[in-house]
Amino acid sequence: MKAIKLDKIIKKINDDFSISGNAHSKTIDNTTTPAAANKKSLIWLKSSEKILEHLNNTAAEVIICRKDFDVPVEFLKSKCFIKVENPKLTFLRLVDYFFSEKPVYKIHSSAIISPNAKVNKKVSIGPHTFIGGEVVIGKGTIIRGNCFISNKVIIGQNVFINAGVVIGSEGFGYSRNDKGELEKFPHIGGVIIEDEVEIGANTCIDRGTLGDTIIRKGAKVDNLVHVAHNVDIGKHSLVIANTMIGGSTVIGDECWVAPSVSLMNGIKIGNKSTIGMSALVTKDIPEGETWAGVPAQPMDKFIALQKKLKNLL
Amino acid sequence: MKAIKLDKIIKKINDDFSISGNAHSKTIDNTTTPAAANKKSLIWLKSSEKILEHLNNTAAEVIICRKDFDVPVEFLKSKCFIKVENPKLTFLRLVDYFFSEKPVYKIHSSAIISPNAKVNKKVSIGPHTFIGGEVVIGKGTIIRGNCFISNKVIIGQNVFINAGVVIGSEGFGYSRNDKGELEKFPHIGGVIIEDEVEIGANTCIDRGTLGDTIIRKGAKVDNLVHVAHNVDIGKHSLVIANTMIGGSTVIGDECWVAPSVSLMNGIKIGNKSTIGMSALVTKDIPEGETWAGVPAQPMDKFIALQKKLKNLL
Amino acid sequence: MKAIKLDKIIKKINDDFSISGNAHSKTIDNTTTPAAANKKSLIWLKSSEKILEHLNNTAAEVIICRKDFDVPVEFLKSKCFIKVENPKLTFLRLVDYFFSEKPVYKIHSSAIISPNAKVNKKVSIGPHTFIGGEVVIGKGTIIRGNCFISNKVIIGQNVFINAGVVIGSEGFGYSRNDKGELEKFPHIGGVIIEDEVEIGANTCIDRGTLGDTIIRKGAKVDNLVHVAHNVDIGKHSLVIANTMIGGSTVIGDECWVAPSVSLMNGIKIGNKSTIGMSALVTKDIPEGETWAGVPAQPMDKFIALQKKLKNLL
Numbered sequence: 001m002k003a004i005k006l007d008k009i010i011k012k013i014n015d016d017f018s019i020s021g022n023a024h025s026k027t028i029d030n031t032t033t034p035a036a037a038n039k040k041s042l043i044w045l046k047s048s049e050k051i052l053e054h055l056n057n058t059a060a061e062v063i064i065c066r067k068d069f070d071v072p073v074e075f076l077k078s079k080c081f082i083k084v085e086n087p088k089l090t091f092l093r094l095v096d097y098f099f100s101e102k103p104v105y106k107i108h109s110s111a112i113i114s115p116n117a118k119v120n121k122k123v124s125i126g127p128h129t130f131i132g133g134e135v136v137i138g139k140g141t142i143i144r145g146n147c148f149i150s151n152k153v154i155i156g157q158n159v160f161i162n163a164g165v166v167i168g169s170e171g172f173g174y175s176r177n178d179k180g181e182l183e184k185f186p187h188i189g190g191v192i193i194e195d196e197v198e199i200g201a202n203t204c205i206d207r208g209t210l211g212d213t214i215i216r217k218g219a220k221v222d223n224l225v226h227v228a229h230n231v232d233i234g235k236h237s238l239v240i241a242n243t244m245i246g247g248s249t250v251i252g253d254e255c256w257v258a259p260s261v262s263l264m265n266g267i268k269i270g271n272k273s274t275i276g277m278s279a280l281v282t283k284d285i286p287e288g289e290t291w292a293g294v295p296a297q298p299m300d301k302f303i304a305l306q307k308k309l310k311n312l313l
Numbered sequence: 314m315k316a317i318k319l320d321k322i323i324k325k326i327n328d329d330f331s332i333s334g335n336a337h338s339k340t341i342d343n344t345t346t347p348a349a350a351n352k353k354s355l356i357w358l359k360s361s362e363k364i365l366e367h368l369n370n371t372a373a374e375v376i377i378c379r380k381d382f383d384v385p386v387e388f389l390k391s392k393c394f395i396k397v398e399n400p401k402l403t404f405l406r407l408v409d410y411f412f413s414e415k416p417v418y419k420i421h422s423s424a425i426i427s428p429n430a431k432v433n434k435k436v437s438i439g440p441h442t443f444i445g446g447e448v449v450i451g452k453g454t455i456i457r458g459n460c461f462i463s464n465k466v467i468i469g470q471n472v473f474i475n476a477g478v479v480i481g482s483e484g485f486g487y488s489r490n491d492k493g494e495l496e497k498f499p500h501i502g503g504v505i506i507e508d509e510v511e512i513g514a515n516t517c518i519d520r521g522t523l524g525d526t527i528i529r530k531g532a533k534v535d536n537l538v539h540v541a542h543n544v545d546i547g548k549h550s551l552v553i554a555n556t557m558i559g560g561s562t563v564i565g566d567e568c569w570v571a572p573s574v575s576l577m578n579g580i581k582i583g584n585k586s587t588i589g590m591s592a593l594v595t596k597d598i599p600e601g602e603t604w605a606g607v608p609a610q611p612m613d614k615f616i617a618l619q620k621k622l623k624n625l626l
Numbered sequence: 627m628k629a630i631k632l633d634k635i636i637k638k639i640n641d642d643f644s645i646s647g648n649a650h651s652k653t654i655d656n657t658t659t660p661a662a663a664n665k666k667s668l669i670w671l672k673s674s675e676k677i678l679e680h681l682n683n684t685a686a687e688v689i690i691c692r693k694d695f696d697v698p699v700e701f702l703k704s705k706c707f708i709k710v711e712n713p714k715l716t717f718l719r720l721v722d723y724f725f726s727e728k729p730v731y732k733i734h735s736s737a738i739i740s741p742n743a744k745v746n747k748k749v750s751i752g753p754h755t756f757i758g759g760e761v762v763i764g765k766g767t768i769i770r771g772n773c774f775i776s777n778k779v780i781i782g783q784n785v786f787i788n789a790g791v792v793i794g795s796e797g798f799g800y801s802r803n804d805k806g807e808l809e810k811f812p813h814i815g816g817v818i819i820e821d822e823v824e825i826g827a828n829t830c831i832d833r834g835t836l837g838d839t840i841i842r843k844g845a846k847v848d849n850l851v852h853v854a855h856n857v858d859i860g861k862h863s864l865v866i867a868n869t870m871i872g873g874s875t876v877i878g879d880e881c882w883v884a885p886s887v888s889l890m891n892g893i894k895i896g897n898k899s900t901i902g903m904s905a906l907v908t909k910d911i912p913e914g915e916t917w918a919g920v921p922a923q924p925m926d927k928f929i930a931l932q933k934k935l936k937n938l939l
Contacts, residue, residue: 031814031836032836032837033836033837036836036837086801086803088801088811089801089803089809092801092809092810092811092812093809095811095812095814096810096812099812099814100812100814101777101814108738110423110441110736110738110754112421112423112440112441126756126774127738127756127774128423128441128459128736128738128754128756128772130439130440130441130458130459144774144776144795145756145774146441146459146477146754146756146772146773146774146790146792147459148439148440148457148458148459148476148477148514150457150476151414160796162792162795162796163774163776163792163795164459164477164515164772164774164790164792164828164830166459166475166476166477166514166515166536169457169475169476169513169514169536170473170475170511172513172533172535172536172553172554174533174551175399175401175402175405176549176567177399177402180549180566180567181509181531181549182531182533182549182551183402183405183406184405184409184511185401185405185408186405186408186409186412186413188344188408188412188413188414196807198796198810200795200798200830201774201792201795201830201832202477202515202537202790202792202828202830202850204477204513204514204515204536204537206514206536210344210345210346210349211345211346211349218807218808220798220800220808222798222852223792223795223798223830223832223852224515224537224828224830224850224852224870226535226536226537226554226555226572228554236802236806236807236808238800238808240798241798241830241852241854241870242555242852242868242870242888244537244554244555244572244573246572253806254802254806259852259870259872259888260870260888260906262555262572262573262590262591264590277888277890277906277908278888278904278906278920280573280590280591282590294591294607294920295619301626304626305622305625305626306921308625308626309625309931312931312934312935313927313930313931313934423736423754425734425736425753425754441736441754441772443752443753443754443771443772459754459772459790460772461752461753461770461771461772461789461790461827463770463789464727477772477790477828479772479788479789479790479827479828479849482770482788482789482826482827482849483786483788483824485826485846485848485849485866485867487846487864488712488714488715488718489862489880490712490715493862493879493880494822494844494862495844495846495862495864496715496718496719497718497722497824498714498718498721499718499721499722499725499726501657501721501725501726501727515790515828515850517790517826517827517828517849517850519827519849523657523658523659523662524658524659524662537828537850539848539849539850539867539868539885541867555868557850557867557868557885557886559885575868575885575886575903575904577903591904593886593903593904595903607904607920608932614939617939618935618938618939621938621939622938
């Protein structure tokens with residue numbers, strides 16, 4: 001890669017920043033972790049206990065860190081520190097600008113698009129992906145390979161769908177008849193995926209039974225997540241890997257759902273709430289709360305219970 | 314959609330029913346949830362605490378409800394109530410008849426069928442699906458796109474397999490040798506999927522090691538379920554999303570396995586038993602019992618333990 | 627299948643063994659479970675409580691068992707016992723030699739290989755599989771159908787990848803900006819899959835953010851496992867179905883990770899450690915230890931806690 005001068009990097013920082021140390025004739029041509037860095041690497045340092053350890057063990061000379069990081073004087077001679085409010089955010093924007101592979105808008109020749117799907121010209125659709133009828137796909141959206149997008153799925157702009165995703169699968173709803181046999185509840189609803197949503201690999205999103213399943217603007221869903229019929233995931237919420245969301249459950253805006261969580265069907269998770277790893281949630285969670293445990297309860301009760309259990313031993 | 318007159322609907326009800334309210338010149342042309350309904354919607358009302366709330370908030374005029382629902386007199390003037398024993402079941406049969414997309418029996422041009430597979434003519438096989446050798450597929454079976462059906466898989470009639478499903482994958486069995494390396498146990502068995510089974514999206518069903526893995530008549534398996542080698546799932550049982558079934562485990566008939574359950578290998582779940590969400594089952598469960606918890610125990614013990622834990626706080 | 631004489635079988639046993647019983651003119655032409663066996667079946671008997679029950683109920687006449695199994699005298703007249711140290715291992719090697727389908731090295735015509743991927747000639751790549759750019763695939767490797775192998779993935783020799791696997795998907799890392807929106811951390815790292823690794827169906831392995839995600843020599847990963855960015859799985863370790871491994875977590879060599887486990891991001895699991903089913907691991911586990919529970923703790927503490935909880939009732 002071509003060398004990038006420090007002043008070119010600095011021009012791309014939109015946040016407040018200050019420079020400490022030696023900025024003289026610095027250039028970068030790669031980005032990596034502190035340990036793997038060479039003199040031409042751009043790195044960032046997390047504000048953790050180990051920050052000095054990382055700093056001692058890196059060859060990088062251009063470093064993004066928090067503005068309140070008190071750089072030990074011995075590093076100021078050789079290294080250049082770009083100090084910002086949120087180093088992770090500043091770093092990711094720089095990496096995105098200078099190092100990310102830019103998407104190419106192209107429909108792979110092996111993808112199959114139903115004739116009555118409405119697909120914007122500026123999209124990328126990967127190999128062996130199928131796009132069903134009555135599907136709409138907005139501008140800037142990227143769908144990787146081996147995806148199966150069934151009928152009645154509306155996908156917004158700048159959505160990113162990883163490989164192996166199934167959207168619009170028949171939901172799981174049955175009624176047992178008097179012979180003990182299961183009769184299927186027909187699923188005639190659709191799926192709505194709003195702008196800037198991201199969906200992880202091999203995740204499944206079922207179509208609604210009568211209404212629609214909805215994933216709202218900017219929400220991010222990780223790999224191997226089950227999103228049942230009529231689920232509603234709020235704006236800018238995160239749902240992490242292997243999580244199971246039961247039918248008709250509503251997750252509010254800006255929530256954090258940790259990995260391997262199970263959310264019962266028909267419950268409501270308030271805005272800005274947080275659910276801990278492997279939790280089993282069987283009740284509504286009020287706005288802004290943090291819950292954990294199996295079954296899940298508010299964090300203070302969960303911690304108190306863990307202490308009591310420790311004392312039993 | 315064309316309007317359907319009430320008498321046409323009533324003719325399709327096979328169960329006992331009675332009509333209350335105003336049946337005069339009712340027609341429907343859609344079906345949806347109570348809240349989203351208009352005057353031409355067919356809806357059903359669940360017998361929950363919220364039934365009056367739903368009734369107050371719906372514009373629908375043709376409503377299926379339980380025969381013991383005491384309809385408030387003010388609704389009888391404008392709306393028509395079809396009262397039955399099991400409204401969900403009656404409703405789903407009507408929706409299936411009047412509103413479901415009917416399957417088209419067709420093998421997609423991008424599907425690949427091994428020359429020595431025996432595939433009935435009346436089947437539907439989706440795009441980018443692969444059907445291996447020594448596979449049999451019965452009449453009326455639907456296999457969606459991106460499925461991989463390996464060798465030695467027998468699939469019955471009227472089976473429904475969602476997108477992304479893998480059937481017949483090599484099971485996971487190894488023996489550690491004296492160097493600490495893992496040597497693979499060869500899997501030479503097959504998979505048997507009986508009539509009317511349904512398999513959810515991205516679910517994996519491993520082939521047997523020596524014998525076969527079996528999913529019996531009418532059983533329904535949801536999305537992202539792992540069915541290990543030599544598992545045997547009984548007739549008309551339900552296995553819900555993200556569940557993990559260990560090798561050689563046997564699930565009886567008419568069981569209910571909730572989402573995110575883990576069943577240890579080599580155990581037996583009796584007929585008509587119920588397993589609660591996120592349970593970890595490490596022992597046999599006798600017929601007809603309900604178990605929950607991590608590790609799972611009979612429901613009364615589970616509830617007693619939850620109470621004791623609450624009292625600790 | 628053609629009959630195989632006992633002496634031909636015995637020649638293929640590399641381990642120490644002794645013969646008990648009647649070896650006269652025995653031949654086999656199949657292998658199966660004890661219950662399903664006929665006179666021409668090769669079987670093995672596990673050293674469990676039920677060993678006599680299995681022996682009483684099998685028609686097999688060539689039986690591999692442990693060298694310390696005291697065969698009841700009444701079976702010695704008709705059956706031939708091959709006694710070895712590790713019957714499972716001896717049996718699996720024989721089955722592999724005599725009964726396994728041998729892989730055919732062939733790239734399916736529907737597979738798509740990027741022009742700048744370096745693929746050895748002796749590989750098998752299944753239908754509807756995609757191999758991205760900058761991918762290397764070593765000799766003897768088998769990749770089944772419907773896999774999506776993204777850019778920057780290095781796959782060693784004799785690797786086995788089941789159907790539906792996604793390797794190199796974009797990891798899940800975001801930073802919330804001051805508007806509450808999520809901005810994506812670019813993932814520019816790759817994935818390294820070393821020799822003799824096996825990957826289960828529909829498993830997802832994310833690419834590293836800056837460094838690489840690594841699965842080391844001989845490790846086996848089961849179906850529906852989530853391997854997040856920058857995870858490092860050690861040599862000859864087993865990771866069983868539906869497990870979730872958080873970003874940058876390191877699993878040592880020769881570990882056993884049971885099904886449905888969740889490993890928090892950024893932790894270290896020591897060599898030769900064992901993690902019980904459904905455990906939630908939130909801390910480092912020292913070498914050689916066995917942990918279980920939600921949250922996980924050392925086995926002795928876990929068992930003590932289970933006892934205390936039982937006493938509460």
